[in-house]
Amino acid sequence: QSVLTQSPSVSGAPGQRVTISCAGSSSNIGAGYDVHWYRQLPGTAPKLLIYDNDNRPSGVPDRFSGSKSGTSASLAITGLQAEDEADYYCQSYDTSLSCSVFGGGTKLTVL
Amino acid sequence: QVQLVESGGGVVQPGRSLRLSCAASGFTFSSHTMHWVRQAPGKGLEWVALISYDGSNKFYADSVKGRFTISRDTSKNTLYLLMNSLRSEDTAVYHCARVFHSSSSAPFDYWGQGTLVTVSS
Numbered sequence: 001q002s003v004l005t006q007s008p009s010v011s012g013a014p015g016q017r018v019t020i021s022c023a024g025s026s027s028n029i030g031a032g033y034d035v036h037w038y039r040q041l042p043g044t045a046p047k048l049l050i051y052d053n054d055n056r057p058s059g060v061p062d063r064f065s066g067s068k069s070g071t072s073a074s075l076a077i078t079g080l081q082a083e084d085e086a087d088y089y090c091q092s093y094d095t096s097l098s099c100s101v102f103g104g105g106t107k108l109t110v111l
Numbered sequence: 112q113v114q115l116v117e118s119g120g121g122v123v124q125p126g127r128s129l130r131l132s133c134a135a136s137g138f139t140f141s142s143h144t145m146h147w148v149r150q151a152p153g154k155g156l157e158w159v160a161l162i163s164y165d166g167s168n169k170f171y172a173d174s175v176k177g178r179f180t181i182s183r184d185t186s187k188n189t190l191y192l193l194m195n196s197l198r199s200e201d202t203a204v205y206h207c208a209r210v211f212h213s214s215s216s217a218p219f220d221y222w223g224q225g226t227l228v229t230v231s232s
Contacts, residue, residue, distance in 0.1 A: 002155055036218035038156075045206055045222040046156065057220065089156055093216035099172060100146070100158040100216075 003028060004090050004103035011109040012080045020075045020106045022090030028101060030071035033093040037066055037075045040087045040105075049088070050075060077108070085110045113137040113221045115207050120226030123197055133190040133207030133223055140188040141165070144210045146219065147181060147192050149203035159205070160192065164213065175201075197230045204228075 005023040012018040022035060029035055035053050038046035048057050050066035053073065065076045073092075077084055090103040119131040133145070147159040160171045160181040169181050180193040190207050204225035210217040 033216040034218075038219075045224050046219070047222070048218055048220050051211065051218040051220070091156075091218070097173075099170065100161075102156040102158065105155040 002104035003094055003097065003101035004092060006088075006090060006103035006106045008104070009107045009109065011111055012077075013111045014080055014082065016080045017076060017078045018080060018108065020077075020088050020090075020108070022073045022075070022103050024071050024073070024092060026071060027096040028071075028092045028094040029068065029073060031095050033095070035066065035068050035073035036091045037064075038089045038091065040089065042086075046089060080110055082110050084108060113209065115209065115221055115223035117205060117207055117223045117226040120205065120228045122229045122231060124232050125198060125230055127197055128193065128195045129197060129228060131192040131194070131205055131207075131226055131228070133192075135188045135190065135207075135209070138209070140183075141185045144213050144217070145181075145183060145190045146208045146210060147190075147205055148208055148219070148222075149201075149205045150225070151200075151203040154203075157203070161210075162190070194228070197228075199230050202228060202230050 037050040039049045040046040053068040054066045063079050087105045089105045094101045114136045116134045123129050146161045162169050162181045178196045182191045204227050206225040207223045208219040209221045211220040
């Protein structure tokens with residue numbers, strides 16, 4: 001059972017917009033800790049997609065955006081493309097556990 | 112460019128030990144806190160351990176505390192994870208990861224491809 005909760009799967013057609021949610025609690029996201037998002041293609045290492053809630057590393061297209069409110073966060077992907085099909089994970093810090101915590105991951109399927 | 116290359120994985124019997132290595136290049140290794148994150152087959156990511164940039168602070172997940180030891184050798188630009196008393200539930204791909212800055216909630220900005228550890232009799 002992951003500390004951060006994500007829907008197991010989400011899907012969308014090419015060109016559409018999808019959102020992936022990440023629900024936390026008062027000991028992690030709600031405590032003010034930043035949320036980061038990663039994309040993982042099968043058999044590869046996770047790649048940082050969004051950091052500090054809503055910032056994109058260099059090279060990440062502006063189709064990807066992040067937001068945070070209260071005890072949850074969201075990743076939005078617009079203009080969905082076939083190559084966006086991957087697993088997406090959120091990450092934050094939990095003050096009760098004193099460690100980094102991840103969501104269980106959301107598998108994005110492009111129809 | 113930043114590169115992190117893990118090695119040392121393999122098949123090991125329950126109760127035995129294994130040491131993983133992570134060779135770092137393309138950045139000033141001694142300036143960054145480093146982590147180990149694992150992923151069981153078909154499962155999500157689980158944080159395992161961290162070591163501060165100078166090796167003075169080490170933290171572990173409860174699931175590995177007392178069994179795993181993280182260390183680093185700045186002269187070799189290498190991160191290590193010594194895993195003792197291995198259990199079947201330790202079976203996973205182990206990734207080393209660099210953090211962007213030293214804050215406790217820092218993002219992992221570079222990851223290695225990982226090395227597979229299989230604990231089985």
